[in-house]
Each structure stands twice: as structure tokens, then as C-alpha cells.
Amino acid sequence: MTMRRAIVALMAGSVLLSGCVVAALPVVAAAGIGKRTIDRQDRNKRKARADAAAPRAQAKLPSPGGAAAAAARPGPAAVPPEMQYLYGSGEAAAISLQAYRALWNFLRIEISYRRDKTKISSVVLSPGSTLASPKFDTCGKRPLAVVLDVDETSLLNLGFESYNARRGATYDPTRWARWEETGADKVVAVPGAADTLAAARSEGFAVIFNSNRSAATAGRTAAALEGAGLGPAVLGETLFLRGEGAPSGKDERRWRIAQKYCVVAMVGDQLGDFTDLFNLPDNNVLARRNMTSESLLAPLWGAGWFVLPNPVYGSALHGGIDDVFPKHKQWDDPDPAAPAPAPQK
Structure with missing residues (x-):
């Protein structure tokens, strides 16, 4: 009964806190460990045994275009x-x-x-x-x-x-x-x-x-x-x-x-x-x-x-180092061990 009251309290609090309903759900779910959790663990074990018994040839299907095509397929692009x-x-x-x-x-x-x-x-x-x-x-x-x-x-x-x-x-x-x-x-x-x-x-x-x-x-x-x-x-x-x-x-x-x-x-x-x-x-x-x-x-x-x-684009995107940073405001690292700055392009 104590556990059930705690769950109800958590659910009520999550409704009162706008935007926090979803965040509270994992807490409620974690508090409900019981028979359904044990059943799920048993199902997972049975599935793991079935996977281990499957033919090794089916463990990893080849890509539609073969290994070369998979290697040539580009990954996600970096957003500028x-x-x-x-x-x-x-x-x-x-x-x-x-x-x-x-x-x-x-x-x-x-x-x-x-x-x-x-x-x-x-x-x-x-x-x-x-x-x-x-x-x-x-x-x-x-x-x-x-x-x-x-x-x-x-x-x-x-x-x-x-x-x-x-x-x-x-x-x-x-x-x-x-x-x-x-x-x-x-x-x-x-x-x-x-x-x-x-x-x-x-x-x-x-x-x-x-x-x-x-x-x-x-x-x-x-x-x-x-x-x-x-x-x-x-x-x-x-x-x-x-x-x-x-x-x-x-x-x-x-x-x-x-x-x-x-x-x-x-x-x-x-x-x-x-x-x-x-x-x-x-x-x-x-x-x-x-x-x-x-x-x-x-x-x-x-x-x-x-x-x-x-x-991203437009007339604002202009200027070299000396245009954007006036010479009298430019700074050099006084540490003699610091790497030299890259040459201007």
C-alpha cells in the first residue's frame, strides 16, 4: 500500500508540474517492478537462447550492394x-x-x-x-x-x-x-x-x-x-x-x-x-x-x-583579419612556447 501511494503521489505531482509529465514516467515505471518485469526477463532469456541457436549465416545479413557499397555509403553530414x-x-x-x-x-x-x-x-x-x-x-x-x-x-x-x-x-x-x-x-x-x-x-x-x-x-x-x-x-x-x-x-x-x-x-x-x-x-x-x-x-x-x-549568408560575411580585428587591438600570446599563429589566407 505504501508503494502504491508513492506512485499516485508521483503521478499527481507530474501533472501539476507543466512539461514534467514525461520526465516523471520513468520513475513511476521503475517503482512498479513485479510480475510483469519477471515475465519480461524470462522472455528476454528465451529470445537470447533462440538467437544463439539460429544458423550463423543468418546472424548478419549482407548489405544490399555488398560490402563495397556499404563502405561507400556516406555517414551523417556535419552541420556547419x-x-x-x-x-x-x-x-x-x-x-x-x-x-x-x-x-x-x-x-x-x-x-x-x-x-x-x-x-x-x-x-x-x-x-x-x-x-x-x-x-x-x-x-x-x-x-x-x-x-x-x-x-x-x-x-x-x-x-x-x-x-x-x-x-x-x-x-x-x-x-x-x-x-x-x-x-x-x-x-x-x-x-x-x-x-x-x-x-x-x-x-x-x-x-x-x-x-x-x-x-x-x-x-x-x-x-x-x-x-x-x-x-x-x-x-x-x-x-x-x-x-x-x-x-x-x-x-x-x-x-x-x-x-x-x-x-x-x-x-x-x-x-x-x-x-x-x-x-x-x-x-x-x-x-x-x-x-x-x-x-x-x-x-x-x-x-x-x-x-x-x-x-549563414549575405552581405555581412566579409572581411579579413585586419578588417574585422583592428591591428591596434590584436593580441599575441606572450608565452614563447605557444604555437605560432597560422598565416593569413
Whole structure:
């Protein structure tokens, strides 16, 4: 009776502790040693005797293609650390949730509570702006909108990147085109995106996607977004994609969107999702970094511009040792027995 009460108490406690029901089950099972356990042990012994009596030739079946085929079959591929981070880590999920919560707080507190919304400024740089002299239009009577990039901002492309990870492949534009056509059901929403965009729509904000995906695959991109729970997207209305032969910059599309909507927030994983000025060819690594933190645009981060992590691909992945680590901040181990650093490539 004492043992039965202990089991009942364990089961009741496991229900009260959310998420711990499964963890408690092995404890309950271990407490129930009795006739069923003995019977299971007897069955195991009988099975072991039967296996020992089986013909030796059947003990190990050959692989379908023979020993050579088995040896040639590749083992599990190692996932690159940057993919482990973006697609697998709790840390990346937490940062995404954090960014989308910040977006929602900004929309609710900074925008929705403004009585006179005609005086709100767009966060799209006006044509003719420079980083030293940024210009923004006021909303007037245009409806308010949020503009988002698609890939690794709204959607995580698990299917495409899993192919690259399993095969050690690099980016191939022709493969990416095939992915746009066939991978609509192999994506998931970035953590926090679906709930935030649904809430934004409920508050009257238009949700618009601006992507460098091809306009020729607009139907599949719209299906991917809707299938991931990010809502409808209609080409030319709430979905803007790169036309055939058009450059990858987004300013022209942003300005078209800004003619109809007052864009009060933008979300992206690359600096080019906010302005093409960040990607001018003369911008070196240090200058580009300083443009975000030491320019007149710095106050926009978290207050109209919201960026998500992407260590897998894109314009952020540039720079040699001396670009990333200024010479006057580099350190050498003073231990004379320490191995010499590898030469720079």
C-alpha cells in the first residue's frame, strides 16, 4: 500500500508540474517492478537462447550492394556551425522573438497611440537621401504599413539549407530558382513572426513583403508565406519581388511601396533590407559597420528598423583579419612556447 501511494503521489505531482509529465514516467515505471518485469526477463532469456541457436549465416545479413557499397555509403553530414546557430539554436530563436516583440511594442506604443498619425514619419529613406543627410516623408493620409524581407526574416528556408548542409554545397542560383518553385512546404516561420504579423493586421497595419525572390515564382512564394502562417501575399499589392533582369537592390521597390503606404517599420536580416546606401561598392568593412552605429541612422535600430540574425549568408560575411580585428587591438600570446599563429589566407 505504501508503494502504491508513492506512485499516485508521483503521478499527481507530474501533472501539476507543466512539461514534467514525461520526465516523471520513468520513475513511476521503475517503482512498479513485479510480475510483469519477471515475465519480461524470462522472455528476454528465451529470445537470447533462440538467437544463439539460429544458423550463423543468418546472424548478419549482407548489405544490399555488398560490402563495397556499404563502405561507400556516406555517414551523417556535419552541420556547419552557422547553420546550427540560425536553424537549430534556442539563442537564435530567442533573438528572433526579441526582435518581433520589439516590433510589436513599437507599433503599439509609438505608433498606435499617436492621435494625429498624419505627422508620423515614414522610415523609408526618401529618394535623394544620403547617409550624411537622410530624409524621410511624413505619412499624411496614406495607410500605415510594415515592410518585411522574406528569407531568414519571415521564413526560415530549412529545405534549401538542409540540402547544402547534407551535401556540403554552396549557393547556386539555378538551384535556388528550383527551390523557389518546389520548396514552398519546406519552410517555417521565423519565431515570433506569425503572431506579430497577425496582431499588426488586427491593429490596421498593412503587412507587405519585399524580397529579391523572382517575380516569376510569385505564386509559390505567396504559398510559402501563407502555408507558414504569415498571412496572404498578393503580387504588386502586399508582395513585391525582383523582376527579370532587375538588380538586387530594394530601394526602387521600397519607393513604390512608399507611394501608396506610409511605412512605419521595416524588418530584415541584411542591411540592404533598409537602404541600398549600406551596400555601395566603396563601403569597406569598417565603414559599413560604422554606418549603422555612428551615423544619423543609428537611432532607427529598434525604433522603426528591426534586424534579425543571419550568420549563414549575405552581405555581412566579409572581411579579413585586419578588417574585422583592428591591428591596434590584436593580441599575441606572450608565452614563447605557444604555437605560432597560422598565416593569413
